[in-house]
Amino acid sequence: MSLNTYLTFDGNCREAFEFYRSVFGGKFESFQTFAEGPPDSGVPEEEKDRVMHVSLPIGPSMLMGSDRASGFGPPLTVGNNFSISIVGQSREHCDEVFAKLSAGGSVAMPLQETFWGAYYGLWTDRFGINWMVNYTLPKE
Secondary structure: OOEEEEEEEOOOHHHHHHHHHHHHOOOOOEEEEHHHOOOOOOOOHHHOOOEEEEEEEEOOEEEEEEEOOOOOOOOOOOOOOEEEEEEOOOHHHHHHHHHHHHOOOEEEEEEEEOOOOEEEEEEEOOOOOEEEEEEEOOOO
């Protein structure tokens, strides 16, 4: 299992990650805008160029991020705009970690299969820390 940092921005994710890449070097492992997501996602047309997901390998870790889209989650609060991302080892592992860490907290997205081919969930624990777990589903 590994833990990575996931940062959330309000429209300047691309700029921030270009800066981080200039500092740490390397290439983006993934870079997607909301325009590349499902057409029925509900993202306003004027926000389609915002970053839906970016990942930048830094040594054995991954720095990941996205822009917030209107209507998805609470308003962005600088200083609380990050999550700890758990790389799941299996569905069962995700279920166990999710159940334990979300107990007494607030679930923003229950564990479910996603359009990007993962089993994913998002929550805030009882101490106010934001978490997510992502397990890439095996290709059939």
